[in-house]
Every structure is written in C-alpha cells, then in structure tokens.
Amino acid sequence: METKVLPVSKDSLALASSLLRDGNLVAFPTETVYGLGADALQPEAVRGIFAAKGRPADNPLIVHISDRAQLTDLCEIPDASLPLMDAFWPGPLTLLFPRKKTVPDVVTAGLKTVAIRMPSHPGAAALLRACGLPIAAPSANRSGRPSPTTAAHVLADMRGRIPLILDGGSCQVGLESTVLDLTHGKPVILRPGGITQDMLEKVLGCPVALAGSILRPLGEHETALSPGMRYKHYAPQALLSLVQGEEENVLREMRSRCLSDREKGLHSCVLCFHEHMETLRECSPHDLGSLSRPEETANRLFDVLRVVDEEGMDTVYSEVLPPKGMGLAVMNRLGRAAAFRILQADSAPPGES
Numbered sequence: 428m429e430t431k432v433l434p435v436s437k438d439s440l441a442l443a444s445s446l447l448r449d450g451n452l453v454a455f456p457t458e459t460v461y462g463l464g465a466d467a468l469q470p471e472a473v474r475g476i477f478a479a480k481g482r483p484a485d486n487p488l489i490v491h492i493s494d495r496a497q498l499t500d501l502c503e504i505p506d507a508s509l510p511l512m513d514a515f516w517p518g519p520l521t522l523l524f525p526r527k528k529t530v531p532d533v534v535t536a537g538l539k540t541v542a543i544r545m546p547s548h549p550g551a552a553a554l555l556r557a558c559g560l561p562i563a564a565p566s567a568n569r570s571g572r573p574s575p576t577t578a579a580h581v582l583a584d585m586r587g588r589i590p591l592i593l594d595g596g597s598c599q600v601g602l603e604s605t606v607l608d609l610t611h612g613k614p615v616i617l618r619p620g621g622i623t624q625d626m627l628e629k630v631l632g633c634p635v636a637l638a639g640s641i642l643r644p645l646g647e648h649e650t651a652l653s654p655g656m657r658y659k660h661y662a663p664q665a666l667l668s669l670v671q672g673e674e675e676n677v678l679r680e681m682r683s684r685c686l687s688d689r690e691k692g693l694h695s696c697v698l699c700f701h702e703h704m705e706t707l708r709e710c711s712p713h714d715l716g717s718l719s720r721p722e723e724t725a726n727r728l729f730d731v732l733r734v735v736d737e738e739g740m741d742t743v744y745s746e747v748l749p750p751k752g753m754g755l756a757v758m759n760r761l762g763r764a765a766a767f768r769i770l771q772a773d774s775a776p777p778g779e780s
C-alpha cells in the first residue's frame with residue numbers, strides 16, 4: 428500500500444474523511460502527538476489500528492471528538508467532569524466516562540469505561556469536524572516505539588501500512604495527553620501529561636491522586652488501572668540509564684560512564700540539559716532543552732529517543748528532572764524508556780572526599 432503524506436487542506440481533509448468513512452486508517456496531528464485514527468463505531472476499522480501498530484488487543488483506545496454533543500451517544504456524563512471539560516477542552520486532557528453500548532468492545536478492550544478527549548490542534552479539529560465521526564486513535568507509532576511528534580516519525584513507523592498521513596507540522600506538547608479517571612469517586616491521574624496535577628486540583632477543588640505506577644515499574648501482582656502502563660514503552664534499542672544526584676556528581680558520573688563504555692568499544696552518548704552541553708561535549712550530547720523549561724524537554728524527548736536509535740547507540744545516560752508539573756510527565760516517559768534503571772551519582776570519586 429502506498430502511504431500518502433499531505434499537508435492539512437480542504438482537499439486532504441475530504442480525502443481523509445472518505446477514507447475514514449470507508450473503514451480505513453488515517454494518521455493526523457494533534458497538539459500532543461500524532462494519532463492513528465479510525466471510525467470508533469466500526470469495529471473492523473478499529474481492529475485495523477491494532478494490526479497496523481502491532482498493539483496488544485487488551486490496551487484500550489482514546490476516542491476523539493470535536494463537539495460535546497457527541498458524548499451523548501458514547502457515554503454517561505458525570506457532573507464532576509463538567510468543570511474539567513469547561514476548563515481544559517479542547518486540549519490535552521483525556522477523561523474516562525462510563526461507556527454506552529454503542530461503543531464497540533474493541534475500542535475499550537471490554538472495559539466499562541471509555542476514554543475521550545477533544546484535541547485543540549487545528550488540523551485534528553478540522554478533521555473531526557469534516558468527517559463528523561468519533562475517531563478512535565492511539566499514538567501513531569509501532570507499539571513499543573516512541574510516540575511520533577512529526578509526520579516523518581509516523582512515516583518511519585507506518586509506511587506501507589496506512590493510506591494517508593495528514594502533516595500538520597511538529598506537535599506542540601510532544602507528550603501524550605493526561606489521562607484522568609473520575610469514575611471511582613476520587614480523581615486519579617492514570618497518565619501524567621500537559622494538564623498537570625496542580626491545574627486539575629485548582630479546577631476540582633479537591634486532591635487529585637497519582638496512579639502508583641507513574642514513577643516505578645508495575646509490581647508483579649499489581650493490576651494496571653490503565654492497561655497501557657503494563658507494557659514496555661518508548662523503549663530505545665540502546666540501554667538507557669537515568670543518572671540522579673547533585674548536579675556536579677551527575678555530570679561527572681555521566682561523562683565517566685560514557686567514556687569508559689567507549690573504551691570497551693561501545694557506542695555511547697548522553698542526553699543532557701542545554702546548560703550542560705558544553706561540559707559534556709566529549710560525550711556526543713543530545714540537547715533536552717533548558718533545565719528551567721520542562722515543556723521544552725517534553726517537546727523534544729521523543730525525537731531525541733528516535734535519534735539515538737538511528738545513531739545505533741549501545742548505551743545512553745540521561746539527566747533527570749524533578750517530577751513536578753510537566754516534569755512528572757517527562758519523568759514518567761523517560762523512566763519507562765529506561766525501564767526505571769536509575770543510577771545514583773552521590774559520592775565524590777575515590778581520593779577526592
């Protein structure tokens with residue numbers, strides 16, 4: 428199958444809409460990451476998403492809408508969700524709702540809830556309006572690869588598997604939406620993203636909990652609140668390790684590990700903040716953006732993970748951010764990409780203490 432890549436325009440939106448109505452897949456830009464869409468109400472079309480991604484069937488999808496009126500056919504609407512929709516839709520917040528029978532099992536992996544969001548990206552909004560369908564869409568990467576933040580990333584993973592990619596430039600947020608569960612009484616963030624815990628608490632006027640597995644691997648006998656948390660994710664082929672501790676110790680540890688791996692004949696590099704690029708210049712550093720702007724790190728992270736794979740790195744050492752605000756979303760993705768391999772760089776090297 429030939430995969431067309433077209434800029435968002437009246438013509439490409441018409442083509443995308445007719446493909447979607449006929450049960451085909453279309454990749455499209457959103458403000459978070461690119462999505463791989465199908466008509467949410469056509470089970471056969473939705474099964475195509477799982478096949479194209481190589482995604483396990485028990486990992487449910489997010490349904491995208493452009494108008495709140497579309498909710499009525501899909502789910503019950505708890506009162507607690509109203510202020511959140513007022514404050515954050517359209518935007519990078521996904522809410523879980525008690526589902527109605529119209530939503531096919533294949534979308535929700537048989538769960539009683541359906542995840543829904545209204546994207547703010549003009550290309551996504553235009554597509555949703557043009558086709559008038561609720562669109563089920565996971566991130567448009569092959570399962571296990573970093574989520575795509577450009578049309579080129581989508582093409583690298585989906586060439587020959589889907590007929591059309593709408594190119595809307597690079598995604599503004601760069602990490603997937605915040606997923607919030609309100610269906611069990613007290614609100615719980617299942618996946619952190621651009622809408623932070625603080626922002627949600629301000630609107631709800633009550634504490635918002637974090638799912639346990641956000642900053643650590645899921646225990647062997649623990650059930651995932653969000654099935655996606657079970658799977659290895661965003662995993663580069665290189666062995667990625669995170670290095671934490673006092674800044675000076677971290678930089679020294681990263682440099683020494685990288686150079687010693689190279690002496691063993693390995694390809695090794697580092698991911699560091701802009702402010703540390705010069706200090707780590709011998710280690711082929713990749714720029715994670717400024718230490719003081721976690722939004723910049725969020726925006727670059729998936730691209731950087733793809734680049735280290737293209738470079739054929741064996742080992743990669745990365746700095747970390749405080750897990751607060753957008754830093755929590757960054758550390759969730761980085762932690763999982765590293766399978767939570769965290770090195771502590773606290774002590775001074777021998778002879779210096």
Ligand code: TXA
Pocket residue numbers: 457459460461462463486487488489519521523535538540541542544564565566567602603604605606617618652653654655656
């Ligand atoms: O920003 C985003 O959310 C992007 C764009 C394309 O909208 N989409 C995205 O979809 O990241 P995906 O499929 O890669 O991630 C969806 C996450 C998964 O972790 C999944 O397990 C969870 O949402 N999820 C979906 N439905 C759920 C449900 N009913 N209950 C719990 N978790 C659910």
Ligand code: MG
Pocket residue numbers: 565566574
């Ligand atoms: Mg995904």
